[in-house]
Amino acid sequence: MNQFEELVDAYNQPLYRFALSLVRDLDRAVELVTRTFVIWSRQQGEGVKRVKANEGLFSTLYREHLGRFGSRVDNVGKAMLSPSVAPRVPGDLVEPLGSLDADLLPTLTLFYLQRHDYREIAAILDLPIGTVMSRIASGKDQLQERARGGKNG
């Protein structure tokens, strides 16, 4: 196994889970992860300044997601899902954070994947550290509220 294959082996699963959380579609998630590695490989080939794979791959995937699937970023760096990528969740898709607001989803997904601390999450999503902390707090509150609502309903 060469160095690149080791990288793929180490990161394809968490990247896929992050991608799936963002796009809510199995095929798109595979495509997004594949593109991420293609871009990463190209950057290494072009001698682009090497950043840590643990941050760089997730950051590449997130930027690719914003650019490809009709998403956009508003003026405060809030990721918005356009109507064209409104979740179309297949029946068998497991998505733990599916009920979260779209702007909280990337932060919470990275938090629960547990591969990055909040500073690294801020770097990946290109957000201020304080914003990441407050999104983690808001996201957790939202999950608890919805869990309570689910129990009551």
Added chain:
Amino acid sequence: MDREQARFILQSLRPDGTDEASADFEEALGVAAEDVALGAWLSAERQRDAAIAATFEDVPVPAFLTEDILAAVSLEKGARASSEDLVADQTSLREVRSPVQAGTSDERQMTVLKVEIAGTASGLASPACSLSFSGSGKRREGIVKVVFLAGLLVVGAFAAFELTSINSKPVASGKELITLRDLSQEALAAISEDLPFELQGNDLYSYQDWLEFRGGPRFDFRVLPREIAEGNLLGCRVSTIGKARAAHLCFEVEDIPVHVFVVPTMPIKGAPRGWRGAADCWTCPETGIAVAAQRLESRIWFFLSEREEQALADLIRTAGD
């Protein structure tokens, strides 16, 4: 730091304990250690977080993901090698252009010599020479510009160059680029051998493990054209197409066999950039077998049948429905 401030900070603490040694959380953890209520909240919070984190570990990851990634990266590297060749070609063309613009007859003679040397070198050794002069529009446009600048003498040299280049075999950085038609021919040859199907039966989904065990490509049977998937599956074997392991399945659809080959993707000569959309459909004049080929995402699909070409094209139109 008060309780609420500590609570806010501790919400960013990862449940697996990785962050406990971090100075960022030291003070907040200290407050929680002394505040019983906050400590209880933190304990419950970490349990809840751990439960949610565990659900991510349960999200299934497609078994073919690694293979798809490596295939796509390999394809991209092939395309990159071709574009690097283009740069090399343009560099040699610039070398041609500057003496031509000077315009003396002696210099023109030298130009012809240079072009001939460049042509010979490219024709025999340059990886992309065939692409340059018989395939790529951009490269052809570049050549046309040089021809205008160089005048009739150089036109003659280029004509000779082009003639020799077209006859040379395309070789890209030691890796031959193959056309979809060439690969189809290999599939055609595979079915003409009439080899037995090692696995027979009609349970499509039991075939995945069998194929994988024999080094065949994994693929999603749901993307098979509906009418073919609903046919009678006669059998399966692992074949070799374009030096890659291929799955060869045979279905009987309305009493006529349809052979399906699934091959991991590879760089295809003349295909659009990226890995979508390359397609070819033709009928073998010797056997009368219609062949349809598609490169979609990370797989290349070949469908072969003794049907009319149009009937085969209609049959596979339902692919991915």
